[in-house]
Ligand code: ADP
């Protein structure tokens with residue numbers, strides 16, 4: 455646990471989050487007054503059917519988009535009012551992202567894809583290599599480190615994307631249907647490895663999935679239902 459006092463605060467705290475999309479005169483209220491706390495090391499499923507607003511909520515939590523109303527706290531810091539460069543710094547230092555499609559750089563090897571974000575953050579090459587190899591090994595990819603993305607299977611590409619997301623030792627991983635593009639068996643394997651590596655690294659995670667079976671392997675689940683974020687028994691009642 456961090457000794458700097460940061461653990462007094464949730465890693466992520468959403469308060470009064472409202473998202474409205476406007477198309478002409480139409481208002482589409484995706485969610486309204488949504489609240490969520492994620493504490494250090496907690497792994498939380500974000501469930502809800504397609505179109506319920508999971509990606510929208512992750513974009514807001516990841517400081518990629520501002521909400522129409524509400525506050526986003528990362529480790530206790532109110533991030534929406536921050537200037538762009540400070541918000542970017544918080545995002546780079548504290549957050550990791552995994553998407554449904556891997557977005558790896560095609561010209562670079564698996565290892566280099568995991569090394570690059572560390573070098574951008576100022577980590578010396580040797581230390582970056584070592585940590586990248588450690589993460590790839592944890593994801594079962596030690597023997598694939600020199601392969602380019604095109605030489606890897608879909609499941610392997612997602613494993614590299616997960617290692618890359620953890621390369622800068624974030625406190626919170628935000629994952630948007632990280633196994634949604636994989637066949638069910640591979641999805642389950644990659645998912646288990648994702649949970650395992652988050653647990654060993656002590657990283658908290660908010661993982662969007664419409665797969666309730668995968669959600670049951672996490673610490674708890676929150677459900678986007680008719681514009682509200684439900685927890686606990688309410689999830690079972692409405693899904
Ligand atoms: P999910 O990830 O759960 O499938 P999304 O957050 O992608 O849900 O979308 C929630 C709703 O918001 C959908 O009805 C979608 O069509 C709508 N939506 C998403 N992004 C936009 C946008 N930029 N403009 C208008 N509507 C959007």
Ligand code: MG
Nearest residue numbers: 508509510630
């Ligand atoms: Mg989505």
